[in-house]
Amino acid sequence: MDTTPATEQAAPDLPLPENFNLDEWISGVRSTVRSCTIYQRADLLAELEDLERRLQLVEAEDAEEFGIEDAADSAEALNARIDQVYKQLLDSAVTFKVEGRSADWLKAKEKEIVRHSMTHGMNDEQKAQVVTRHQLADAIIQPAGITAEHLEVLEEVAGAQYRRLVATFFAACSQAPTVSAPTSPSSSAKRGGRGR
Numbered sequence: 001m002d003t004t005p006a007t008e009q010a011a012p013d014l015p016l017p018e019n020f021n022l023d024e025w026i027s028g029v030r031s032t033v034r035s036c037t038i039y040q041r042a043d044l045l046a047e048l049e050d051l052e053r054r055l056q057l058v059e060a061e062d063a064e065e066f067g068i069e070d071a072a073d074s075a076e077a078l079n080a081r082i083d084q085v086y087k088q089l090l091d092s093a094v095t096f097k098v099e100g101r102s103a104d105w106l107k108a109k110e111k112e113i114v115r116h117s118m119t120h121g122m123n124d125e126q127k128a129q130v131v132t133r134h135q136l137a138d139a140i141i142q143p144a145g146i147t148a149e150h151l152e153v154l155e156e157v158a159g160a161q162y163r164r165l166v167a168t169f170f171a172a173c174s175q176a177p178t179v180s181a182p183t184s185p186s187s188s189a190k191r192g193g194r195g196r
Contacts, residue, residue, distance in 0.1 A: 032100040032177055033141065036168040038154070038161050040092035044085050051082045096165055097142040100172035101135070109135050129155075136169050 055078040101109075110131045113119060118134070119127040133148040133155070140146045155162040 032172045034168045034172040035095050035097050036165045037093050037095045044089045098139045098169045099141050
């Protein structure tokens with residue numbers, strides 16, 4: 001009995017077209033590219049959370065008990081401000097695309113960084129951080145022009161978002177892409193496939 005979870009089971013083998021060209025197919029294989037959205041204005045989350053709490057109080061049946069009666073705290077005013085702040089947050093977003101790299105590439109990049117004395121006088125943890133920043137900078141294909149120095153600033157100011165970007169990079173390097181099975185015939189038709 002197959003104990004592999006349904007989400008991890010391989011798709012059934014589909015017959016190859018009669019004119020399938022393996023060399024052409026191999027030459028078209030591309031590295032995995034993953035994306036990660038980074039928010040410049042993550043500081044706005046606190047205001048959003050506060051506004052949403054206030055909106056819950058205003059909309060509560062016993063709102064008057066909390067002294068929330070003036071026009072500035074009306075549900076309409078709070079919803080308008082939530083929309084405004086949410087738009088600011090979304091407008092500050094940039095989607096980073098990172099391309100997976102081979103284990104050999106990662107090792108070669110690490111040797112190059114160490115050889116150029118970029119890690120001189122650092123302990124092992126600091127060296128690993130510098131190496132990761134340089135590897136990641138070279139693997140980011142969008143936006144263009146990202147440097148290890150940019151990533152160092154991102155790590156210092158928005159550590160959680162930087163770590164998510166690093167995790168996205170290592171997922172692109174180490175996790176094989178998976179495609180979820182369509183849930184309906186219409187979604188299958190929209191996605192297309194080999195039989196198209």
